[in-house]
Amino acid sequence: MLTVNQLNVTLDTLTLAKDMSFSLQPGKVNVIIGPNGTGKSTLLKTLFGDIKAQSGDIHFFDQTLTTKQLSAWRKLFGYMPQDIRLDIELSVLEVVLLGQLDALSLRLDDALIEQALSALDKIGLLHLANRSVNKLSGGQCQMILFAQALMRNPKILMLDEPVSALDLHFQHVLLDHLDEQTKQQGWVTLMVLHDLNLAAQYADNLLVLKDGQLVKSGDPKDILTPELIKEVYGVQAEISKDSHGLPFVRTIRRSRTEVNLSTDGKVTQLDKGIANAI
Numbered sequence: 001m002l003t004v005n006q007l008n009v010t011l012d013t014l015t016l017a018k019d020m021s022f023s024l025q026p027g028k029v030n031v032i033i034g035p036n037g038t039g040k041s042t043l044l045k046t047l048f049g050d051i052k053a054q055s056g057d058i059h060f061f062d063q064t065l066t067t068k069q070l071s072a073w074r075k076l077f078g079y080m081p082q083d084i085r086l087d088i089e090l091s092v093l094e095v096v097l098l099g100q101l102d103a104l105s106l107r108l109d110d111a112l113i114e115q116a117l118s119a120l121d122k123i124g125l126l127h128l129a130n131r132s133v134n135k136l137s138g139g140q141c142q143m144i145l146f147a148q149a150l151m152r153n154p155k156i157l158m159l160d161e162p163v164s165a166l167d168l169h170f171q172h173v174l175l176d177h178l179d180e181q182t183k184q185q186g187w188v189t190l191m192v193l194h195d196l197n198l199a200a201q202y203a204d205n206l207l208v209l210k211d212g213q214l215v216k217s218g219d220p221k222d223i224l225t226p227e228l229i230k231e232v233y234g235v236q237a238e239i240s241k242d243s244h245g246l247p248f249v250r251t252i253r254r255s256r257t258e259v260n261l262s263t264d265g266k267v268t269q270l271d272k273g274i275a276n277a278i
């Protein structure tokens with residue numbers, strides 16, 4: 001179990017985690033949602049030990065995150081940060097193998113190569129194995145980084161917006177594989193998603209963040225409501241059920257009168273207010 005107790009993180013003058021506490025169970029997919037700039041990536045970086053919290057503690061069963069034992073702590077993780085570009089002269093297979101960097105420092109054997117090829121095969125990208133990564137599309141890069149994170153054989157898998165560049169097909173390939181492996185391997189999986197419908201379909205546990213605070217957490221079926229969406233995003237939404245009985249969120253645009261668009265396309269006072277809020 002990954003446990004966070006009374007976590008406080010401030011960067012410059014911004015409070016990005018305020019007395020945050022939660023526990024994440026093995027074998028469960030946990031999804032963080034929340035507005036831009038609210039501290040989602042900061043939370044992942046703090047859990048990974050990239051950002052130091054002002055106070056609070058983080059445990060994985062009997063292991064504790066400390067500066068002294070950072071490298072042992074990081075061995076627990078497969079971590080796919082946000083928006084990484086692969087601007088290097090390596091093949092896809094080599095980049096996936098880098099997920100096993102610790103093993104590589106000893107020896108690169110056939111079993112490791114088989115594992116890397118099998119990881120690519122399972123996500124439908126075996127045909128790219130010998131391609132140079134700096135010639136891949138943005139979505140292909142994202143899938144390759146996912147395969148690399150899987151190669152770590154992690155206990156904790158963290159992904160920051162892993163489907164942001166993916167088409168509909170690959171969104172589901174990645175998330176189905178993630179869900180299946182999380183359950184089979186007993187990983188603690190934690191990812192950031194912006195798409196509330198994907199979050200509702202794949203989260204066993206949803207963590208809703210706003211302004212560095214954990215506003216709500218739980219089963220999406222229980223906690224996703226129009227009121228919550230209005231509170232967190234300031235957007236009107238309707239929620240129905242999909243064919244699996246999962247919440248389906250439909251957001252509703254503001255009327256033209258509300259938006260108060262000027263006919264000549266100039267930004268109005270109301271639009272400026274929205275831009276400032278962002």
Ligand SMILES: Nc1ncnc2c1ncn2[C@@H]1O[C@H](COP(=O)(O)OP(=O)(O)OP(=O)(O)O)[C@@H](O)[C@H]1O
Nearest residue numbers: 011012014016034035036037038039040041042043
């Ligand atoms: N190292 C840093 N020093 C100072 N401020 C930072 C630092 N890293 C991030 N921030 C600020 O902290 C805020 C939260 O950033 P973070 O990346 O955690 O947001 P987020 O919720 O992941 O947003 P998004 O959905 O846009 O990716 C932002 O205002 C960002 O500018």
